[in-house]
Amino acid sequence: MSEASELLRLQEIDLELMRTKNTAEALPQRQKVAAARAAAKKVAGELTKIVGQRKDLEIELADLDDSKRFFSEKVTEIQDGTYNQDFRSAQDMEYNLATLAKKIEKCDYDTEHLLPRLETVERAEKNARALTEKLEREEAAQVASFKQAMDKITEQVKTLAFERERIVADLPASIVTSYEAARKRFGGVAVETLVGNRPSACRVALQPSSFTDIRRSGAEVTTCPYCKRILVVTNEEA
Template identity: 65%
Template sequence: MSEATALLRLQEIDLELMRSKKVAQDLPQRAKVDAARAAVKKVMGELTKILGQRKDIEIELQDLEEDKVYFADKVTEIQKSVSDGTYRDAQNFEAALATLAKRIEKAEFDSNALLGQLETVERAEKNARDLVAKLEAEEKAQSDSFKTDVESIRAHVSELAKEREGVVAQISAQNLATYDAACKRFGGIAVETLVGNRPSVCRVALQPSSYTDIRRSNAEVTTCPYCKRMLVISKEDQS
């Protein structure tokens, strides 16, 4: 491989490395993973609130059940005291039972209302958990896909880097330094070829005198008089 050919190949490799880096940075799975994680965090926040609501309802239901048991025990106690003659205020027997019955009825009514609320909350909890599972599955799928693509890009970059070492070894230190400086200046497009009498990048036609001088120099690599990039001259251009 001639030095001129090595320079052109070096530029191809470096441009491909730049493209690979850009592709890795712009992989769509990255944004999808972030979106899924953010969504999971948001749903988990809502789920925490739902669990708090369910706990409050369950505590209220437990309290009501205890009230119903207490009122039922009081009814039994009054009925027993009347039957064995120990209930002192027999005149208020019916009123006491009626009051207890109302309290039991209210506790039952409140329990039914809370059971309806509990059903709604439990349904919301199930939906939230299902959504979290779905989002976590999506996050894993996108994360796995991202890792696969990144590994593929890394393998490609590794091959290019290995080839680059061999190509660089065929370029003189002076030309390599010129190439590196031109890469920084021109964003990676450091080398151009001569197509007829026009450099392939800047496309400004060489003056006849410049073209003649280049042909006579027999150099494979020179500098474009216009854009100052490295200009590769093929043997056909020199014939």
């Protein structure tokens, strides 16, 4: 393979490597994984709040149940005559029983209103946990898909890099230095070909004298007099 052909192939490889890098950065799985993680983080925050609400309601209901049990036991003790308190009259006993009955009724009332709230919170917790599991599965699927795509890209990069190393080793060091400088300066397009009397990249028509000089030199690799890229001249073009 001639130096001209190797230079053109080197540029093809480098441009393909650039496209491959852009492809890797633009993989849709990357954004989907990030979106799933962001959603999972948000759901986790909501779930923490919901669990806290459920526990508060459960504690409140347990306290109400304990209070009701306590008041009910006192009623039983009064009715059985085992309550350790002297009642001066039946009226005092009836008053205490009525007071306890109101407290028990208040416990029942509060419990009745808290239970629907607990059911709502439990339902919200169940839904949040189900959504968390769904997001975890989605993230795992996208991570696996991303890894598969990246493995394929990595293999392509390895193949291209191996070929690039071979070409660079075959080319003269001076040409490689010029190529790397032009590649950095022009964003990857360091080599252009002569099409008629126009270089393929800068598209500025060569002056007749410049065109004649290039033809007479017989060189396949020269420098564009305008943009200073490496200019490849094939026999057909010259």
